[in-house]
Amino acid sequence: MTNTGEASMSTNRLIRAHTYAAFGGLLLSALFGLLVSIKFDAPEFLGSHAWETWGRLRYDHTQGILYGWLGNAFIAFLYYAVPRLTQRNITSSRLGWLLFWTWNLVAVLGGWSLVLAGSSQPLEWAEFPLGIAAVIELALLLLIIQFGVAFWKCGKAELYVAGWYLLGGLTFTTLAYPVGNLLPHLLPGAMGAAFSGLWIHDAVGIFVTPFATAIAYFVIPAVTRKPIYSHFYSMIGFWLLFLVYPLNGIHHYIYSALPMSAQHASEVASIYQGVDVILVVTNLLLSIAIAGGSVWLRDIPLRFVWTSVVLYLAVSIQGSVQAVMAFNSFIHFTDWVIGHSHLAMIGFASFAAMGALSHIWQSIPGVRMSRRLLAWSYWFIVVGLGLMVIDLTAAGLVQASLWREHTLWIESVRASQPFWIFRSLDGGLLIIGFMMFAASFFIGELTSPVVTARISPNVASCAPQLRRTDRWISTAYGATFGAGLGFFVLSFVALGVMPALALHRLMTRTTPLQARLELTAQERRGQQIYARNGCAYCHTEQVRFTPADEWRFGSPTEAWETQGEYPQMWGTRRIGPDLAREAGRRSHDWQLVHLYNPRFVVPDSMMPSYAWLFDGSPEKPSDAARDLVAYLNTLGRAAMHAQNSERAREDEPAPGDALVRFAQGNLMEGRAVFEANCSGCHGGDGRGKTEGGRALRPVAFNLVDFRLSPDRVWQALQRGVPGSSMPSWSELSEDQLQAVATYVQTLSQTPPLPPDESYAPTPVLQAAGERVYLTHCARCHGIAGDGNGPDAKAYAPRPANFLQMEVSYRGAEDVIRHGVPGSGMPAWPLLTPQEIQAVTVYLRSFYAAKTGVGQSEPSHASTGSEEMP
Amino acid sequence: MIAWLIGIMTLILVLFIIWRARSSVFRERCEAPKFRFLEQLGISPRQEDNSENQPKLQGGTE
Numbered sequence: 001m002t003n004t005g006e007a008s009m010s011t012n013r014l015i016r017a018h019t020y021a022a023f024g025g026l027l028l029s030a031l032f033g034l035l036v037s038i039k040f041d042a043p044e045f046l047g048s049h050a051w052e053t054w055g056r057l058r059y060d061h062t063q064g065i066l067y068g069w070l071g072n073a074f075i076a077f078l079y080y081a082v083p084r085l086t087q088r089n090i091t092s093s094r095l096g097w098l099l100f101w102t103w104n105l106v107a108v109l110g111g112w113s114l115v116l117a118g119s120s121q122p123l124e125w126a127e128f129p130l131g132i133a134a135v136i137e138l139a140l141l142l143l144i145i146q147f148g149v150a151f152w153k154c155g156k157a158e159l160y161v162a163g164w165y166l167l168g169g170l171t172f173t174t175l176a177y178p179v180g181n182l183l184p185h186l187l188p189g190a191m192g193a194a195f196s197g198l199w200i201h202d203a204v205g206i207f208v209t210p211f212a213t214a215i216a217y218f219v220i221p222a223v224t225r226k227p228i229y230s231h232f233y234s235m236i237g238f239w240l241l242f243l244v245y246p247l248n249g250i251h252h253y254i255y256s257a258l259p260m261s262a263q264h265a266s267e268v269a270s271i272y273q274g275v276d277v278i279l280v281v282t283n284l285l286l287s288i289a290i291a292g293g294s295v296w297l298r299d300i301p302l303r304f305v306w307t308s309v310v311l312y313l314a315v316s317i318q319g320s321v322q323a324v325m326a327f328n329s330f331i332h333f334t335d336w337v338i339g340h341s342h343l344a345m346i347g348f349a350s351f352a353a354m355g356a357l358s359h360i361w362q363s364i365p366g367v368r369m370s371r372r373l374l375a376w377s378y379w380f381i382v383v384g385l386g387l388m389v390i391d392l393t394a395a396g397l398v399q400a401s402l403w404r405e406h407t408l409w410i411e412s413v414r415a416s417q418p419f420w421i422f423r424s425l426d427g428g429l430l431i432i433g434f435m436m437f438a439a440s441f442f443i444g445e446l447t448s449p450v451v452t453a454r455i456s457p458n459v460a461s462c463a464p465q466l467r468r469t470d471r472w473i474s475t476a477y478g479a480t481f482g483a484g485l486g487f488f489v490l491s492f493v494a495l496g497v498m499p500a501l502a503l504h505r506l507m508t509r510t511t512p513l514q515a516r517l518e519l520t521a522q523e524r525r526g527q528q529i530y531a532r533n534g535c536a537y538c539h540t541e542q543v544r545f546t547p548a549d550e551w552r553f554g555s556p557t558e559a560w561e562t563q564g565e566y567p568q569m570w571g572t573r574r575i576g577p578d579l580a581r582e583a584g585r586r587s588h589d590w591q592l593v594h595l596y597n598p599r600f601v602v603p604d605s606m607m608p609s610y611a612w613l614f615d616g617s618p619e620k621p622s623d624a625a626r627d628l629v630a631y632l633n634t635l636g637r638a639a640m641h642a643q644n645s646e647r648a649r650e651d652e653p654a655p656g657d658a659l660v661r662f663a664q665g666n667l668m669e670g671r672a673v674f675e676a677n678c679s680g681c682h683g684g685d686g687r688g689k690t691e692g693g694r695a696l697r698p699v700a701f702n703l704v705d706f707r708l709s710p711d712r713v714w715q716a717l718q719r720g721v722p723g724s725s726m727p728s729w730s731e732l733s734e735d736q737l738q739a740v741a742t743y744v745q746t747l748s749q750t751p752p753l754p755p756d757e758s759y760a761p762t763p764v765l766q767a768a769g770e771r772v773y774l775t776h777c778a779r780c781h782g783i784a785g786d787g788n789g790p791d792a793k794a795y796a797p798r799p800a801n802f803l804q805m806e807v808s809y810r811g812a813e814d815v816i817r818h819g820v821p822g823s824g825m826p827a828w829p830l831l832t833p834q835e836i837q838a839v840t841v842y843l844r845s846f847y848a849a850k851t852g853v854g855q856s857e858p859s860h861a862s863t864g865s866e867e868m869p
Numbered sequence: 870m871i872a873w874l875i876g877i878m879t880l881i882l883v884l885f886i887i888w889r890a891r892s893s894v895f896r897e898r899c900e901a902p903k904f905r906f907l908e909q910l911g912i913s914p915r916q917e918d919n920s921e922n923q924p925k926l927q928g929g930t931e
Contacts (some may be wrong), residue, residue, distance in 0.1 A: 221907060227900075231900045232885075232889055490874060491874075641885055
């Protein structure tokens with residue numbers, strides 16, 4: 001056997017190995033994706049162990065697609081294409097096997113395992129931990145050695161465009177990869193985000209796109225047996241791609257704290273990118289069109305490829321539109337973007353990769369291929385992808401519309417659920433398609449080498465008759481390649497270094513003198529847990545400069561606030577609400593209960609449980625859970641301190657017309673709002689005896705045995721109850737607030753005393769109650785019963801204000817006997833029933849005096865009872 | 870700055886386009902790799918191809 005033949009066999013073995021590895025990467029990554037999707041519909045699916053947390057599976061899904069599937073498929077294509085493009089062999093088959101095992105055993109399997117074990121970084125398209133990132137960078141360098149030498153030896157003027165794309169992809173990916181992986185660890189918050197943005201786009205634009213486009217430029221002429229329409233315009237498209245793509249990066253952070261000039265630049269570059277893609281796609285489709293015949297329908301690998309080309313156009317135009325600031329303010333963070341990314345990574349990249357692998361496979365001797373099954377897989381994947389993109393696009397539009405309305409966040413989650421269920425079904429269809437695709441390589445007829453396999457690599461030179469005359473074109477191409485490297489560096493400077501320097505100056509100038517930016521050791525540990533479990537992939541940590549964001553979350557995130565973030569976790573998707581202003585919004589125990597089981601306090605939440613951070617109960621958090629909550633309470637802390645002077649006083653009176661508006665509430669709507677938003681803590685009956693309500697500190701308020709005055713209810717709804725888990729519900733519309741406030745009033749059952757005739761509310765009893773009150777209660781609740789006693793300031797929440805609260809005997813007895821866990825109210829077990837009765841009479845007298853409601857009068861729902869079912 | 874960058878690279882590419890339009894040699898050489906690619910795959914590019922700038926390599930320049 002000749003050296004050429006041996007080299008060819010050796011290369012074929014490497015192609016087969018990478019193809020099999022690509023199948024493993026595809027199926028496992030898709031399975032991770034399906035599990036992630038199912039967890040949207042059933043958050044407790046597969047239990048709640050640390051390794052199968054939503055965020056970790058989400059990391060493995062995208063990293064697996066990028067490296068396990070596409071990486072292997074592209075490397076297989078390199079082994080096939082480079083010898084044919086350059087007429088030279090690869091550098092070394094031994095190096096090939098080293099690369100194979102490094103890529104798959106260390107990078108992909110090692111990366112997956114470490115992510116599941118909790119070691120990862122919260123950087124989009126760079127989730128594998130830094131050690132694995134170093135291995136991938138090393139592998140990229142090995143790829144250059146393996147294939148770059150062949151390109152280097154081949155004359156530049158003779159190199160076909162597919163070769164240029166492969167060479168560019170290898171070179172620029174190796175340069176760009178460390179930008180997204182390392183720099184965000186070294187630069188804080190906004191400064192790091194500028195570089196993250198570069199890599200987010202470069203992963204697709206500089207790694208995936210060149211290889212997929214190279215496949216199209218290779219497979220189309222190889223199958224049609226006709227040259228492409230224009231090689232010149234293919235080269236124009238190639239250079240535009242590499243010059244413009246890196247400038248797109250920051251369009252992932254539009255309306256953020258990054259310098260507006262950089263945001264505008266990325267917007268312009270994104271539109272320009274769309275123009276380039278129109279040029280590339282037109283050239284490719286014309287290449288198929290001029291070939292004529294029906295080969296584009298008959299040849300299944302070509303069908304995969306031209307589908308990829310068409311979808312490349314669709315996804316690029318979509319991307320350009322998404323980068324336009326006006327549209328971006330509407331659509332960003334929604335499922336529209338997830339639809340876009342699936343269209344890119346499956347529709348464009350994966351279809352190209354599947355076309356390449358199936359095309360290559362036909363030239364590998366002695367393997368099997370079922371064209372029938374391959375054709376079926378095409379349709380399954382096309383239909384599955386089409387349905388998924390339509391579904392996610394529609395979901396995105398719904399979410400975007402709801403986020404602009406002044407409605408609760410959970411409304412968008414509820415509205416998304418049908419779409420998410422449908423997405424899981426689409427995902428199932430896609431996985432079936434992928435399995436059929438992989439299976440088609442193992443069954444069917446044995447292949448025999450086709451024409452393309454007869455070529456003999458390792459020839460002496462590339463067309464010497466052209467080399468002499470085309471030296472000037474070679475020089476021009478070489479200069480352009482150099483210019484491309486220069487522009488890459490410029491993009492790095494223009495969209496990374498310069499914004500970072502500008503941000504540094506801005507931070508220095510705007511950071512308040514006493515801003516608390518440093519995290520404690522505990523908060524740092526919590527930050528790590530947050531990062532490793534993918535929390536930032538559902539909860540952004542940036543309030544954008546848009547009216548909808550400012551209304552919902554508060555003041556926009558400024559650069560100086562982000563100085564403690566290494567790496568930044570701004571996020572690019574919101575499934576749950578933004579957390580950049582979370583500090584102080586919720587109590588520690590609410591956060592703990594919410595982590596243990598989100599549905600204990602937010603009935604319709606689809607957030608997964610983090611019960612593995614607890615010892616069987618929300619009241620037994622592990623140190624990790626406490627650390628995580630400590631970190632959550634740092635989010636927005638610096639800004640909150642800076643704005644402290646502007647914060648409304650907690651005791652500011654409610655709006656004067658609250659009582660009037662109360663009477664207008666619709667009880668049907670009120671009950672619906674209550675059940676949807678309040679019943680998690682207060683229970684459906686309002687007694688606060690739910691599992692979540694009892695786990696809170698203080699425990700959830702009993703709305704049945706205590707009647708709150710309308711202005712107190714209004715105040716609590718508008719501003720929350722400081723020191724408790726009761727948040728502000730100011731996101732509710734005016735009508736909803738009125739309705740739920742009215743409904744809460746109807747829950748109260750504070751019948752007149754006594755349960756026993758002998759303790760009728762008489763002046764004597766009232767006097768006895770006053771004595772008990774002055775002895776045991778007045779120091780906190782105040783002599784006037786207004787919750788402003790001498791010791792009141794020591795407690796949060798503040799002691800009850802009996803001018804705003806009517807107490808029932810049952811409620812008083814319960815509180816006096818057991819206290820209120822988590823508040824300053826202790827148990828008073830030694831008080832007799834008579835004393836409790838007496839003090840209850842006395843407490844009610846405060847409310848009666850304030851509101852004019854007679855103690856002896858039966859207490860009924862104030863209004864609207866005719867609307868109750 | 871970004872506008873300048875985009876402007877400069879557009880200008881460079883426009884110069885290439887003008888060069889190609891004015892020079893038949895350049896046009897021919899630019900298109901040559903696509904025919905060579907087919908040859909490397911063992912396919913002979915046919916003269917009746919409808920693609921832009923049909924190969925006239927055997928006949929020299931246009």
